[in-house]
Amino acid sequence: MTKLTDTFEISNGVKIPKVAFGTWQIAAKDAKQAVRDAIEIGYRHIDTALAYANEKEVGEAIKESGVKREDIFVTSKLPAQTKSYDGALKDFDTTMNNLGLDYLDLYLIHAPWPWSEVGSNYDKENQDVWRAMEEIYKSGRVKAIGVSNFNVHDLENVLKTVTIKPMVDQIQYYIGFTEPKITTFAQKNNILVEAYSPLATGGLIHNQDVLKIAEKYDVSVAQLAIQFVVQNGVLPLPKAVHKAHIEDNAKLDFEISEEDMKTLNAMPDTAPSHSHNSTQG
Numbered sequence: 001m002t003k004l005t006d007t008f009e010i011s012n013g014v015k016i017p018k019v020a021f022g023t024w025q026i027a028a029k030d031a032k033q034a035v036r037d038a039i040e041i042g043y044r045h046i047d048t049a050l051a052y053a054n055e056k057e058v059g060e061a062i063k064e065s066g067v068k069r070e071d072i073f074v075t076s077k078l079p080a081q082t083k084s085y086d087g088a089l090k091d092f093d094t095t096m097n098n099l100g101l102d103y104l105d106l107y108l109i110h111a112p113w114p115w116s117e118v119g120s121n122y123d124k125e126n127q128d129v130w131r132a133m134e135e136i137y138k139s140g141r142v143k144a145i146g147v148s149n150f151n152v153h154d155l156e157n158v159l160k161t162v163t164i165k166p167m168v169d170q171i172q173y174y175i176g177f178t179e180p181k182i183t184t185f186a187q188k189n190n191i192l193v194e195a196y197s198p199l200a201t202g203g204l205i206h207n208q209d210v211l212k213i214a215e216k217y218d219v220s221v222a223q224l225a226i227q228f229v230v231q232n233g234v235l236p237l238p239k240a241v242h243k244a245h246i247e248d249n250a251k252l253d254f255e256i257s258e259e260d261m262k263t264l265n266a267m268p269d270t271a272p273s274h275s276h277n278s279t280q281g
Contacts, residue, residue, distance in 0.1 A: 002230045002252035004042040010167045011190045014144050016106070017045035017073050018230050019252070022196060022237035028054045030241050035061035037243045039072065041250050047237050049077035049110055050095050059099035073105040077148060078133075080111035083125035088132035096141065104142040108170055109133065112147070112154040112279075119279045123157045134164045144168065148196075151280050152185045159189070170194035172277050173234060174203075175210055175225055176270035179280050183234070195229045198236035203271030210270055213263065217254050227252050228264050 007015040021038040023031055023046070031054035035046055039061065048058045055076060062072055076095045078088055092107065109129055113120045133145045146168030147158070158166060169186045171179055173195035186193050204210055205221050214224040222238070226249060229236035238249040256264070 001255055002227060004250055005044055008192055008233075008235060010144055010192050011165065012144060012167060014105070014167075016144070016168075016192070016235065017043075018235055019043070019226065019250070020045035020047045020073075020075065020194070020235060020237040021246070022239035023048045023052055023054055023058060024196065024237075024239055026052070026054055026239065026241055028057050031057040032061045034241050034246065036065060038246050039065040039067055041243075041247050043246075043250065044071060045073040045075070047075040048099075050079050050091060050098070051077065051110060055095060055098035056100070059101055063100065069101065074099070074101065075106040075108065076104055077108045077110040078129070080109075080149075081114035081116070083114070083122050083129060085128045085132045088129045089135065092132075092136050092141075103140070106144045106146060106168060107133065107136060107142045108146045108148045108168065109150075111149040112151075118277075123154075126154065126158055127161045130158050130162060130166075134162070137164060146170070146191070148194075149277060149280070151182055155182075155185060155189070155191070165189065166191055168192045168194055170196055170237070171280060172197050173229065173236075174198050174200045174271065175207075175228055175264050176204070176267040177274075177276070178232070178234075178265065182280060183232075187233070192235060193233075194235040194237060196237050197274075198229045198238055199225050200271030200274040203274035207270040209267060210264070213256075213260050216260070217256070219251070219254055220248060222249055223251055223254075224256070227254065227256055228261070231256055231261055232265070 021043040146166045148170035
């Protein structure tokens with residue numbers, strides 16, 4: 001069983017709710033209502049990014065929710081194309097102004113390379129950007145720092161020069177695409193793995209093998225897929241716009257058996273036509 005208020009503890013002792021509400025691909029015009037609905041349903045971890053162009057609306061929804069700020073865990077991300085120390089500090093200020101919040105709970109480097117140059121080498125730049133992340137962390141304006149879309153090489157590169165290790169790596173992760181190399185390396189280094197697209201952006205919903213197991217528990221494929229991630233010690237970020245879907249994704253009051261977890265973990269890609277991060281896997 002997973003409740004939306006259950007938490008993982010990251011390496012610096014900060015508690016982070018085990019299920020986040022993701023806002024990737026939610027247009028600004030829909031974001032405020034979606035986040036308000038999510039908070040009303042009970043989500044206490046909201047994930048956004050400067051690149052999503054909805055930070056302002058996310059911030060407004062949090063402030064208008066009636067829930068105390070300290071009871072909501074908020075994550076945002078530094079744009080992937082920002083690869084300088086000064087640029088990182090500047091973009092962090094932009095994010096904070098957009099959100100209108102006094103502090104952020106988690107701040108991530110969105111990717112190890114600009115999106116227009118996937119797979120290119122920015123090792124030196126990522127070390128510079130991480131220095132800025134450490135400065136931001138030391139300022140007290142953010143409670144935890146981490147990365148996103150970093151593979152083992154990218155993590156090793158940053159770990160060479162850090163004084164504060166990344167606490168989180170947010171990667172593409174779903175049934176049949178669990179990125180074992182990255183996940184194992186991150187977990188060995190006490191880095192919490194977060195799973196974006198835990199439903200493969202809907203790509204696994206009609207997978208018959210997954211459906212059979214979901215039916216056994218009398219749950220939806222989406223619920224099974226989210227609970228699967230949590231039981232692997234990974235933090236899922238399901239995204240939805242319609243209130244009914246947001247609510248459905250939160251019903252995780254069941255436990256997948258060890259045997260079924262083994263079956264799910266051994267499955268081939270359950271959404272092979274879904275777009276994949278080519279530098280991962």
